[in-house]
Amino acid sequence: MLGAASLLTLVTLGGLVAGFAREWLLVASWGASARTDAYVIAMFLPEAVRAMLAAGVFTSSALALWQGRDAAQQRAWFGQINTALCCVSVLMSLVFAIGAPWWVHLMAPGLAPAHQDVTQHSLAILAWCLPGIVLQAWWAVPRHAGGHFLLAGAASLAYNLPALAYLAWQRDAAEPQALSWAFVAGSVASALLLLPSAWRVGLRWHRLSDSFQALRAWGLQLGPLLGSAVAGQGITLLERVVASYLGEGVVTGVNLARKLMNLPLIALQSLNQVLLSLMSRRQGERLALLRGGLAAVTLVSLPAALGLMLSAPALITLLFPKVHGTEALVTLLAGYAAILVLAGWNTLLARYHYAEGDTRGPMLAELRGSLLQALSLPVLAWWCGPLGIVWALMLGTLLTGWQLLQVPALQHALASMRLGAQAGVGALALAMSWLVLRPSLSAQPVWLLGEAAAVGAISMLMLAVWLRPWRLR
Numbered sequence: 001m002l003g004a005a006s007l008l009t010l011v012t013l014g015g016l017v018a019g020f021a022r023e024w025l026l027v028a029s030w031g032a033s034a035r036t037d038a039y040v041i042a043m044f045l046p047e048a049v050r051a052m053l054a055a056g057v058f059t060s061s062a063l064a065l066w067q068g069r070d071a072a073q074q075r076a077w078f079g080q081i082n083t084a085l086c087c088v089s090v091l092m093s094l095v096f097a098i099g100a101p102w103w104v105h106l107m108a109p110g111l112a113p114a115h116q117d118v119t120q121h122s123l124a125i126l127a128w129c130l131p132g133i134v135l136q137a138w139w140a141v142p143r144h145a146g147g148h149f150l151l152a153g154a155a156s157l158a159y160n161l162p163a164l165a166y167l168a169w170q171r172d173a174a175e176p177q178a179l180s181w182a183f184v185a186g187s188v189a190s191a192l193l194l195l196p197s198a199w200r201v202g203l204r205w206h207r208l209s210d211s212f213q214a215l216r217a218w219g220l221q222l223g224p225l226l227g228s229a230v231a232g233q234g235i236t237l238l239e240r241v242v243a244s245y246l247g248e249g250v251v252t253g254v255n256l257a258r259k260l261m262n263l264p265l266i267a268l269q270s271l272n273q274v275l276l277s278l279m280s281r282r283q284g285e286r287l288a289l290l291r292g293g294l295a296a297v298t299l300v301s302l303p304a305a306l307g308l309m310l311s312a313p314a315l316i317t318l319l320f321p322k323v324h325g326t327e328a329l330v331t332l333l334a335g336y337a338a339i340l341v342l343a344g345w346n347t348l349l350a351r352y353h354y355a356e357g358d359t360r361g362p363m364l365a366e367l368r369g370s371l372l373q374a375l376s377l378p379v380l381a382w383w384c385g386p387l388g389i390v391w392a393l394m395l396g397t398l399l400t401g402w403q404l405l406q407v408p409a410l411q412h413a414l415a416s417m418r419l420g421a422q423a424g425v426g427a428l429a430l431a432m433s434w435l436v437l438r439p440s441l442s443a444q445p446v447w448l449l450g451e452a453a454a455v456g457a458i459s460m461l462m463l464a465v466w467l468r469p470w471r472l473r
Contacts, residue, residue: 018160023259024319025167027252029174037251038115039176041108041240042122045096046129046183048236052229053137054156059144060354061221066145074142075202081218082138082203083211089134096127107237108244108251118176125180132187133159139191139198155190162186224363225354231363231370235396238374239389242381250386257332260308260315261340287409290352291417295469297344298422302463305426306433307456308337314445314452334434335390341426342397345419349404362404369400422467429459 030036062081066074096103100123104116136155162182167174195203236258243250308315312333350362373396380388405414414420433455442448 018157018164020259022160022164022167023256027256029167029172034115038119039122040251040255041104042119042126044107044237044240045103045123046126046133048233049130050133052233053133057222057225057229058137059141061225061359062141062218063145064357065218065221066141077214078142078202079204080206080211080214083206083208084215085134085138089131093127093130097124100124107240109241122176122180125177126183128184129187132191136191136194139194142201143197155193158193159186159190162189221359224359228363228366231367235370235373238377242377242389246381246386253329253332253386254389256329257336260333261336286352286355287413292469293348294345294417294419295467297348298341298426299460299463299467299469301341301344302426302429303456303460305337305340306429306459307452309334309430310433310438310441310455311449311452314448317445331387332390335387338430339394339397342401346397346401346404349401361407365400365403368403369396372396372399
C-alpha cells in the first residue's frame with residue numbers, strides 16, 4: 001500500500017510542483033493585484049472540473065462497474081462512455097465559452113469593471129480545456145482498475161508544462177489570452193499521454209443511443225459523487241465571491257494558500273487512490289486497510305501541517321520578496337495548513353464508503369458540511385476578514401467528517417482505529433506549535449524554514465513510532 005502510494009506520489013508531485021510554479025510565476029509577474037485576481041477567476045471553472053476529476057469521481061464510481069464485466073464487455077462499455085463524454089465535454093465548453101460574461105458576473109460580482117472584459121475573453125478560451133480534462137480522467141479508469149497508477153499521475157505534469165513554459169519565457173510580458181491557449185494545449189497533451197493505453201482497452205466510437213444509455217446507467221453511481229464534488233467546488237466559488245469584496249489581491253491570496261496546501265495533499269491523494277483499488281478488491285480486509293490508511297494519513301498530514309504553519313512567514317517572504325499584496329497570505333496559509341489532517345481523514349473515509357458501494361452517504365455528508373460552511377462564510381469573513389474563510393472551512397470539514405463516521409461498521413471499529421487519540425494529539429500539537437513554539441522561532445526566513453522542517457521531521461518520527469502504519473498491509 002505505502003510503496004504503491006509512494007511511487008504515485010513521486011510522479012504526481014512533479015505535476016503539482018509545476019502547477020504551483022505556474023501560480024508563483026503568475027504572481028511574481030503580475031503581482032497580487034486586481035489583474036491577477038481577474039485571471040484566477042477566469043481559471044476557476046476549468047480548474048474546478050479538473051480538481052473534481054483529479055479527486056477520483058470517475059474512478060470511484062466506475063471501478064465496481066468495470067470489475068463486474070468480462071474483458072469484452074469492458075471494452076464495449078469503455079468505448080460507449082467515451083463517446084458520450086466526448087459529446088458532453090464539447091457541449092460544456094460551448095456553454096462556458098458562450099456564457100462567459102454571465103459566468104464572470106456570477107463568480108466575481110466584486111471584480112472591478114475594468115478587468116471584467118479580460119476575464120471574459122480568458123474564460124472563453126479556457127473553456128476549451130474541458131474535453132481534454134474529461135477524456136484524460138476517463139482514460140485513466142482502466143489503468144487504475146488494473147493497479148497501474150503512474151502514467152495517469154503524470155498527466156498533471158503534462159497539463160501544467162505549456163503554461164509554465166510560457167510564463168517562464170514571457171514573465172511580465174505574458175498576455176492572458178496566450179496563457180489561456182497554453183492551458184488548452186496542456187489539456188490536450190495530458191489526454192494524449194493516455195491515448196495509446198486507452199486505444200488498447202477499446203477506445204472506439206459507438207452509436208450515440210447506446211453511449212448515452214450507458215452514461216445514464218453509470219450516472220446512478222456517478223451522480224452522488226459528482227454532486228458532492230460540485231458542492232465542494234461551489235464552496236470554493238463562494239470563497240472567491242466573498243474574497244472579491246475583501247480587497248485587491250485577496251482572491252489571489254486564497255488561491256495561492258490552497259495551492260500551497262495541495263503540495264502535501266498530493267501524497268494523501270495518491271494513498272487514497274491506491275487504497276480505493278485495494279478496498280474494492282479485498283472486501284474482508286477493508287477495515288484493516290482503513291485503519292492502516294488513517295494512520296498513514298496522520299503520519300503524512302500532521303507533520304506537513306506543522307511545517308507549513310510554522311514556515312508560512314518564511315515561505316511568503318522567500319517566494320515573493322518584492323511582490324505587493326502578499327501580506328495576508330501568511331495567515332491564510334497557516335490557517336489552511338491546520339485543516340490538512342481533517343481533510344485527509346475525510347477523503348479516506350469517503351473512499352471506504354465508495355468501496356462498500358455507498359456513494360450517497362458521502363454525498364450527503366459533503367452537502368451538510370458545505371451547507372454549514374456556506375452559511376458561516378459571509379458572517380465569519382465580515383467578522384474576521386480573510387481569516388474567516390479559513391474558520392468557515394474548518395467548521396464544514398469537521399461536520400463532514402462526523403457525518404462520514406455515522407455508520408454502524410465504523411462506529412464499532414472506532415476504538416480500534418484510534419481516530420479519537422489521533423485527533424487529540426493533532427489538535428494539541430497544532431495549538432501548542434502556533435501559540436507557544438511559533439513566537440520563539442527565528443525571524444530570519446532561512447533559519448525559520450530549517451526550524452519548521454525540524455519540527456515536522458521530529459513529529460513524523462514520533463508519529464511513526466506510535467502509529468506504525470506499515471504493520472497493516
